Amino acid sequence: MKKTFFKLAGRVATYLPVKFWPKLTNQLLICPFYHTIEPYEPSMIHHLYQPLSLIRFTSDLEFLLKHFNAISAKDLYWSIIQDKPIAKPSFFLSFDDGLREIYDIAFPLLKKKGITAAVFVNTDFIDNQNLFYRYKVSLIIEAMQQQPQLEILVQSVLNDFVQYETTSVRARLLALTSAHIPVIDRLLAVCGIDLTLFLKKKQPYLTWQQLQELHEAGWHIGSHGTNHTAFQDLTDDERLEQLSKSFYVISQYVKQDFRMFAFPFTDTGIGPDFIQTVFNLHLADIIMGGAGLYPEKNKNHIQRIPMETDYASNARHIITSEYFYYFAKKMIGKKIVQR
Numbered sequence: 001m002k003k004t005f006f007k008l009a010g011r012v013a014t015y016l017p018v019k020f021w022p023k024l025t026n027q028l029l030i031c032p033f034y035h036t037i038e039p040y041e042p043s044m045i046h047h048l049y050q051p052l053s054l055i056r057f058t059s060d061l062e063f064l065l066k067h068f069n070a071i072s073a074k075d076l077y078w079s080i081i082q083d084k085p086i087a088k089p090s091f092f093l094s095f096d097d098g099l100r101e102i103y104d105i106a107f108p109l110l111k112k113k114g115i116t117a118a119v120f121v122n123t124d125f126i127d128n129q130n131l132f133y134r135y136k137v138s139l140i141i142e143a144m145q146q147q148p149q150l151e152i153l154v155q156s157v158l159n160d161f162v163q164y165e166t167t168s169v170r171a172r173l174l175a176l177t178s179a180h181i182p183v184i185d186r187l188l189a190v191c192g193i194d195l196t197l198f199l200k201k202k203q204p205y206l207t208w209q210q211l212q213e214l215h216e217a218g219w220h221i222g223s224h225g226t227n228h229t230a231f232q233d234l235t236d237d238e239r240l241e242q243l244s245k246s247f248y249v250i251s252q253y254v255k256q257d258f259r260m261f262a263f264p265f266t267d268t269g270i271g272p273d274f275i276q277t278v279f280n281l282h283l284a285d286i287i288m289g290g291a292g293l294y295p296e297k298n299k300n301h302i303q304r305i306p307m308e309t310d311y312a313s314n315a316r317h318i319i320t321s322e323y324f325y326y327f328a329k330k331m332i333g334k335k336i337v338q339r
Contacts, residue, residue: 013324021323073220
């Protein structure tokens with residue numbers, strides 16, 4: 001529904017002045033987030049989503065800086081703790097997954113513009129110790145495209161371990177979850193992909209040294225869980241374990257006054273009891289989702305705006321459409337996330 005709205009009605013919003021929307025909605029804070037920019041190894045990503053070019057990312061920043069004030073993680077934290085809402089239209093920037101391009105490409109550009117951000121990392125992958133299972137799937141799909149004869153072998157393995165109604169091998173691969181990691185690892189071998197060699201050669205993730213440098217420059221290092229498993233697929237105990245373990249690991253390398261957590265995938269379907277438990281146990285001070293401009297009942301729970309979409313071509317279209325979408329929901333009584 002949202003995708004259709006953005007494609008059709010969302011374009012109407014772009015014809016109105018940007019400054020009109022924060023005033024109309026009384027939503028002064030937006031939290032755009034990205035994953036990467038011009039990845040060094042596109043095959044690891046482009047079968048999952050279309051990463052942005054440096055030109056597009058730079059254009060996004062110019063738009064944001066023209067219409068909003070950039071705030072830091074500390075600014076955001078203290079506005080919440082002191083219960084002082086952001087006074088003027090502002091944006092808080094973040095990146096998920098802890099990919100190398102954040103340091104190599106985004107960091108120098110943001111530093112020149114005086115912007116700090118947060119990077120949410122999966123602690124199992126830092127220093128290139130392993131690879132997110134979805135990135136493995138993308139590599140397998142790429143291998144099939146390069147060597148079509150592999151599809152029969154991949155299909156055979158899938159038939160032995162995974163049953164899906166769809167007959168498309170690609171669709172079946174993309175439907176795999178973290179529960180299928182043993183099958184995915186077997187498929188890597190079938191396709192002749194040496195994961196250890198890939199990680200050593202490509203270095204897709206940030207290192208601790210780079211994360212420490214980001215932290216020293218004013219960035220916040222947040223948790224994205226340990227291995228990017230969807231929290232909807234975990235028990236409450238497993239979720240709490242991921243949070244505790246990931247924050248413990250981060251604390252061994254960077255010392256921070258507060259903790260921020262961004263849900264892997266989304267927080268859709270995560271009940272209010274678990275979210276309150278996170279705060280009661282002081283596991284995190286701020287938690288973030290990715291549902292767009294959509295306020296939560298709990299002021300410490302913030303939704304972010306995904307900027308890598310296939311239905312909007314620039315930041316203006318995305319941001320103004322989010323405002324329009326929020327306004328439309330508010331008109332029908334859905335002004336906060338229902339859990």
